[in-house]
Amino acid sequence: MEEKVVGVTFPVPRWFLERILNEGKTVFVKPSTLRVKPGMKVVFYASREGQAWLGEAEVESVEFLANVGEILKKYEKELFLTPKELREYDRERAKWHSRGRRPRPWMVLKLKNIRKYPRPVKPPRFIAVSGRYIKEREYREILRKSGL
Numbered sequence: 001m002e003e004k005v006v007g008v009t010f011p012v013p014r015w016f017l018e019r020i021l022n023e024g025k026t027v028f029v030k031p032s033t034l035r036v037k038p039g040m041k042v043v044f045y046a047s048r049e050g051q052a053w054l055g056e057a058e059v060e061s062v063e064f065l066a067n068v069g070e071i072l073k074k075y076e077k078e079l080f081l082t083p084k085e086l087r088e089y090d091r092e093r094a095k096w097h098s099r100g101r102r103p104r105p106w107m108v109l110k111l112k113n114i115r116k117y118p119r120p121v122k123p124p125r126f127i128a129v130s131g132r133y134i135k136e137r138e139y140r141e142i143l144r145k146s147g148l
Contacts, residue, residue: 003135007041007059009053009123010036010131014046016080021055021116025080026056029071032041032104032107033130042109043134045127053116053142063072064105071106078110117146 010030019025021044026041036042036059043056065071068090072083081089093103120143134142 011047027078055116
């Protein structure tokens with residue numbers, strides 16, 4: 001029997017994750033790479049320094065927006081990035097596009113039930129910028145290792 005996907009994980013620099021895990025920011029954005037649905041978990045992986053899962057949230061809603069202006073108009077106060085950081089991310093993202101391909105829409109995840117793990121958890125393998133899915137067994141193991 002196929003194991004159920006319960007969540008996703010994305011690498012995010014630790015200082016940005018702090019805004020979600022400690023400062024109450026509830027909107028996470030990134031170019032759309034995975035299929036995310038309400039009720040799924042987002043397990044936050046600190047990229048660069050620390051390189052570990054630090055916490056999680058439940059996806060309350062998923063929205064796809066075409067540009068940064070729409071995101072800021074709707075979510076600026078709740079967003080985990082400042083307007084300046086989001087605009088810079090958008091400029092950097094433009095460099096990654098292959099010629100002739102349409103850019104992916106921005107995936108906007110409204111989060112709830114955010115919790116920081118008591119202990120960081122090192123993943124067994126590298127997590128690419130695009131992120132990856134987390135299945136039930138792996139999720140249970142993350143919770144166990146985190147002390148929850």
